[in-house]
Amino acid sequence: MTFGPKELQADVQQKNMCIGCGACVSICPYFKTYKGKTAAMFQCSRESGRCYAYCPKTGVNLDRISEKLYNKKYSSDALGNLKAIYTSEKSDKASKGNFQNGGTVSALMEFALKNKTIDSAILTKRNGAVSIPEIVTDHEKVHAYASSKYGLSPVVSKFNEGAESGYKKIGVVGTPCSIIAMANIRSNPTDIPDFVDKSGIVIGLFCTWALDTSKFEDALKDKIDLTLLQKVDIPPPPADVMTFTTSHNEITLPLSEMRKGIPLGCTYCHDMTGEFADISVGALELKGEKNKNIIIVRTERGEQLVNDAVKSGYIKTAPLPAEALSGLSTASMNKKKRAFTRLVDEKMINNLTERPMIVVDDQSLKNIMNEKGGM
Secondary structure, X not given: OOOOHHHHHHHHHOOOOOOOOOOOOOOOOOEEEEOOEEEEOOOOOOOOOHHHHXXXXXXXXXXXXXXXXXXXXXXXXXXXXXXXXXXXEEOOXXXXXXXXXXXXXXXXXXXXXXXXXXXXXXXXXXXXXXXXXXXXOOHHHHHHHOOOOOEOOOHXXXXXXXXXXXXXXXXXXXXXXXXXXHHHHHOOOOOOOOOOOOEEEEEEEOOOOOEOHHHHHHHHOOOOOHHHEEEEEOOOOOOOEEEEEEOOOEEEEEHHHHHXXXXXXXXXXOOOOOOOOOEEEEEOOEOOEOOOEEEEEOOHHHHHHHHHHHHOOOEEEEEOOHHHHHHHHHHHHHHHHHHHHHHHHOOOEOOOOOOOOEEOOHHHHHHHHOOOOXX
């Protein structure tokens, strides 16, 4: 059974579950996004639609999209389906820029555009605390979009716009919520005849939470000049702070203060590492190691891009230390278990008498709840 904009508004927007991914935007004239918020500008009478089917907060069937992308049921392992995992960093051929950690994502997207693996890339820039996704086609401009943003970004709206504009191999970089929306799109949930997947490569960013844009701005407006904001970072524990770097200075704020800006929808998210991406990338948090990433290769096309980028001198990889793998697996499984516990308690998972947020195989759910799925 399929649903449409009426149910989307009831299940997501009216319950404050929207995380601003933009999956419902640019495919419908009724939904618009502004500063991380998505709203229905007019009422629509359609009984079913892509808006509901693409949303990462509406009946996401983890087994169905996993079978479409990986030809297997959803993995209850901590890090999801994977082919390989390494440390990584940009190498000599990649452009210089204001990179955060190892610069792996920028290097991969620059390389993918240059060698025509993709014909466009959806990358996010910063305007103060506001995250703004754009369609980029020039590989020489990729470095300008580097560094973490931490604000909600309607990445998928730009993918939808690019697909409608005629791009056929679109690269996408986004946090796990956007990656789940992309997986929904790629699985053709509304059975569009002659459907073609217009993604060229999908890169997921490790994420535990993002920030509501308005609350982000409110927390900083009296402390720094937001127009000069260049970098946002969360140092490894035990720092327990968030740092904000401008062209003039750097300030730190307690994480407890910044967490007040986390959208409600983030607290139901089970995915820390972008499990439905081709490649997932995050910071390597290991004592003595600086300016490096962890990279998870999940699909054949992801593996091909990474191998080609290494051979061409855009990135370099090395074995991931066991300590780092253990820490990442534990953190990822903890997030998964917290979210699924909440979903079970609130009857929002596998509750087919209502409209669940998540649907997954009962055994996979049991494995996760009993923490038997870790690596």
